[in-house]
Amino acid sequence: MKLLKKYRYSLNFRITMITIVFIILGMLSMILYTNASVAKLTDKTLGTMDRELYYLIDEYYTNYINEISLRIEENYNGYMEEIQILGQIFQEVFDKEEDLARVLSVIKEDPYFKDQIIFNGKWGQNTSDEPTTVFLGSCLYDDNGEIKPDVQSAIDKTAIFDLIMPAFYKHGKDKMQVYYTGGEDEDYTRMAPWADIGHSVYDIYPEIYDRPIWDVFNPGLIEDWTERMLEKGIGNPNLIRVSHPIQDGITDGIVLSLTHPIWDRKTQTFKGHVVYDITIESVIEQVESIKISNSGFAMLIQSDGNIFAINEKGASVLGLKAVVEDTNSSASGTGFKSFGRYIQDSTMESVRNLKFLETNEIKEIDLNGETYLFIHKKMNSFVSWTPQSGFYDEAWTLAFLVPRDEIYKMYINSENQIKNDQDIAIRQQVGIGVVILGFLVVFITLYNTRMTSKLNALTQKVKQMKANNYQVDFDIHSEDEIGKLASAFEDMQHEIQDSLSRLKVQNELLKNEIDERIKKDRIIDYLENFDSQTDLLNKKALLNMLKDLSLDHDQTFASLIIIGLDEFRKINDAYTFKVGDEIIQALATKLDQVAQSHELLFRIGGDEFAILFKGKDLNELILKVEEISALFKKTFSIRMHDVTLSASIGISTFPHDTSDTLDLFKYANIAMNHAKETNRGGSEYYNEAMNYSARNRIEMIHELNQAIENNELSLNFQPIVEIETNKIAGVEVLLRWRSKKFGHVSPTVFIKLAEQSKLIVKIGSWVLEEALKALGRFEAAGFGHIEMAINISVIQLMQHDLVEETRILFDKYPVKDKQITFEVTEGLFINDFEKVRTTFDALEALGVQISIDDFGTGYSSLSYLKNLAINRLKIDRSFISELHDKAGGEITNAVIALANNLNLRVIAEGVENVEQLEHLRERGCDEAQGFLFSKPLDFEHCIEFLKQDRL
Structure with missing residues (x-):
């Protein structure tokens, strides 16, 4: 027992037990990891199988169900087309009643057409040797047993149908019967082929002995049909009524009835209806x-x-x-x-x-x-x-x-097989692990016994060192870790002896390191608070100074002036970033000369500077802003380039605008942005109206982002007229936004917001798809030839895969070649010219035409017109409105001549009077649009306008 207790506390026992525990844990972890990996692979494999199987199911059954439904639709659509033809023939007979009067009078006396109607006291019916059945209820007879005169006249007028109805019954699609029933007070029936209606129907419906057929079968239909006819118009296919499937009590067949109404054009009342009874078994x-x-x-x-x-x-x-x-x-x-x-x-x-x-x-x-x-x-x-x-x-x-x-039978079988294989693999791993564990336990126990004997000897020698005896002889020589440990203890004796001398040297090194760290901290402080390019204080330094800002006894206010360069990106694009950096450095030098010794100059962004100004009189501030503005009225000469800069300036003042000095930065930024939007190149002082404007802008951007989901966006279409023929050649798609919060928002406002917030990509995609849907609706309305112009933003074309999106939508909504025109602005060409050319070529391959919108107001070069796939030029409305002015007229004439020489079509927008149109016609302008022809219209009104043009 004592031996067991002694061994239990020995290092050999502990090492052995710890090693065994870790081996067990390692093997268990390996088994669990392997099982998890197999399970993960299993789930991934089964998931892939499930997903691929779903795709196959979706494709197969979708195609199958589409094919079956198409056959069914083709079947009853054929009947609809036939009965519409027959209904139009009947309608034409009644419409031409006066023209056919002589023919009808001859027909009713002819033996073939003569209806020999016999009244048996309950109903009247002609004989079976006639082409069609004529059947009357007793309510159509007078007290003397004679057919009422109006009814007899109506029957005589339909005798001509003895030729038509049997032909429609025998030919075309299969039918049970074709029949015509007169309107109110004339509800007799003429049916092909001849059938004994009196016995077959009256045995089933004895209540119609004395009641009109309409009251029994379709009470209220005549009134509803009359109202619908007045709304839809005579001959409209939507007047054809299809009944519910019913089972015919005579033939037991499953029947549908297709009914086409006939109208009296003179009285605008219901005349009767023609019916197909068809079987759908x-x-x-x-x-x-x-x-x-x-x-x-x-x-x-x-x-x-x-x-x-x-x-x-x-x-x-x-x-x-x-x-x-x-x-x-x-x-x-x-x-x-x-x-x-x-x-x-x-x-x-x-x-x-x-x-x-x-x-x-x-x-x-x-x-x-x-x-x-x-x-x-x-x-x-x-x-x-x-x-x-x-x-x-x-x-x-x-x-x-x-x-x-x-x-999913194959999927389920595979899942069960994989899980069964997984269980077998785990059992095999456990068995192998047990065998390996037993072998390792025996090996570790024997090896630890040998190793601990050396450790015990080393322990005794270390105890001698503990007693300050540093002359111990470590005579343990081996190549294993214990031998190395003994050698280390021996070396430690020598280290202890000269530790004091080394400590002194280390203290000296530590002092030098502290001095070096102080120098690094100063460098870090500089990098955090100064701009490395201009050596000016940066934005972080400005915010820190605003936090602790205070006024001296002779100062009444402090102002933050933020200078933001306008469209500095274009300078970099035109002259390279290296020239742009030199311009920034030159501007920093000039601003530093403007700022006096008590004024601080900061560079707070790539193209933004700030001056912290303190003073006693606000006139000093106004003069300082004017002095800054004057810098930008002169050119900057850099590397043989004379560059003109423009800057928008925003100013916020403490304590006039805010009692919190940190707000100066926010308010000055708001003022600068307001200047960029409304007074580019000028200066703006912060006030509450600006703050409200900024909040209003944010709210409007938020509402615009939700406009598609809230169904607030819509399309209008402005007709484009071919000047030579005065016919409508196409329409321009125009976007409109009626916000639930802001009401009707002008396109000049929300389009600019959409471009600045990059929402134009999302909205532009919506406009493109909705426009193509509308094109299909134009074609369905009979205007398949119409061309459509769609405005494309520079951001859409440069930052979005417009070509791929267009290709996908063209596959979804087929269009004709050159039926779609993308209108782009000239500002596009100052961007990546090669990308623009590649994009235009790809769009041309898709059949899209390119039009340059507002031509003459931007940055175009004639080389762009020659080297890009461009089809049209659109003259800006500002030139059209100034045709009476010599300069405006000459510019318009030059654009038209240029377009004609380059074989480009030219369109004038904003045409509002006949004088302008005549001027354009004389100069050879191809097309025009404007209020002279039509304002932008919604789809329904545009269709009406196009129909008027067709007439």
Whole structure:
């Protein structure tokens, strides 16, 4: 027991145990790390598989559902086109009633067209050997059993339809029947092919023996249709009504009715309607038989959630009951039955909450514990009507439901296999670790026993040194660490003997180091408070001085004057940064000469200086500002260049503007920025109005950043007229902002803000896409030839991948070659010329034309016009308004001549009177725009304007 206790406290035991613990921890860490790495790789692999599988699913089913929906849409669109043609023929017959009077009088007496109508006391009907059925309810007969005169006249006028209706029934798309029903008080029916309507219909609907057909089948439709006709106009396709799917009680077929109204143009009243009854059983069978997967199915859904096409398995999965039949039939059980199988009546909440009218995307839905993928496509809408809802837009939705596990079967199997392999690998690592651990324990125990014997001998010799015996003989000689430790102790004896002498030397070195550090601190202090280029105090020094600023007994105020160079970047671009640095140094020297001994000069930025001025009379301050301004009225001669600088100056004064001296810097900056915006090259003194202006600017930038999301931006279009033909050649897109907070904001205000805050990139992208959408709407309205000019900011073109964005949008919204023109300002050309040329060439390859806006007001060189892919020049409105002035007229004439010589088209903007237009026409100007023709218009008014031009 004593031996165990002694060994327990020995170094050998401790080293062995610590080593074993660390080995165990190391092996455990390695196993955990390996397991984590495998798990991470597994998750990454499975994630990649999941993502790629999702993309494949999305592409496959999206294409599949688009193809099926396209077939369905093409089917009923064909019927819509046919009935529109037939309706137009009927309308034309009624419209030309007077012109056809002689023909109609002959037709009604001809044996082929003569309607032999027999009245049996309940209804009247012609004989079966006639081309079409003519059917009348008893309400259309008088008390003597004779057809009412007005009704008989209406029947005679439609006898000509015996030729037309059978032809439409037999040819074109398949139909159950084609029939015409007269309007109020004339609601007889003419149908092709001939059918025994009296027995088949009246057996089903005995209530219409004595009631008008409109009151039974479509109460209220005539009034709604009349109102809609007056709104839309005769012949408008949106007047065609498509019924809900119903089951015909006679044939049991699933039927849609397409009805086209006929109008009396003289009285602007409802005349009757022509109807197609078509069967859609093939469409329903097509949907119900779609094979998506082993357990997947398809369905067709009306906008009110009624599922009228789904197979029995799908209905069961969705928890839908059998079809509920809303039957308008007699006791015999026959009639016209509308399906009532609604999503909201499902027994499952997940189905009731299904958002099938939202944006088309793949959703996941849980059905009885199994996850299904829901893929849907909303098809083109058509017009429908019910007595309860009136006219409304109806759109069917085609949907697929596919069990997720069927598609992800390979993914799930791979996941289980990977996890199983991972468990096996961990067990193998643990087994190998146990074997290695046992071997290491034995080895470490034996090695530590040998090592500790030397340590015990070394311990005894160290104890002798502790007793101040520095003559110990360390006779332990080995090449391992213990031998090196013994040698180190031996060396330490010699070190202790001369430690005092070394300490003295170290003290001397420490003193020298302290002196050197003081010198470095002085250098650091200089770098923190002085500008290395001009040797002037910097911004940090200024703020420190403002913090402790105080006035002497003979001083009444202190002012901070901030001088900001205007557009100094252009100097660097034009003359290189080296020349720019020399200009800054020369300006610093001149400002230092202006600043007196009691005034401090600072350089607070790359192109900004400041002077801290103290005085007794404010007139001294005004004179000082004028003296500074005078410096910039002279040129700076640097390296054989005469350079003219412009500077905007802002001044803030203590205690007049603020009681806090630190605010002087903020207020002087506000004043300088105000000068740059409203009085560039001048000086501005801070006041509360400036502060309000700065806050207002920040708020306006914030509101502008939210304008797209808040739907506050809109586009206007100003027509561009070809002068020679006086026809509209195109439109210019103009941006408008009506802010909820600021109301209508002028483009001259918010465009400048957008460019300064770089929001112009985001807004410009929105304008470009919305303009291309509008171009598609122009084409849909019949103006596919129209050209469109879109303003592009310099920032968009220089700091944004405009070419790639344009390419993507052209793929999304197809345009014709040279239909789009980008208008850019001349200021663009003082930037990177090579980038501008490369960008213009790429845009030209996309079919985009380039126009130089406000030509003659900027920095253009004729070399730009020759070397860049430019198609148009636009003369600024300032020149057009001064055509009466000799200088303005000569500039305009020169621009037109220049454009003609370079084969460029030239456009004049701001044309407001006929005299200006005639001047431009005589000089050969190609196009013009301005209030003489039209102000900027919204889309609807622009369409109306274009239609007037077409007339």
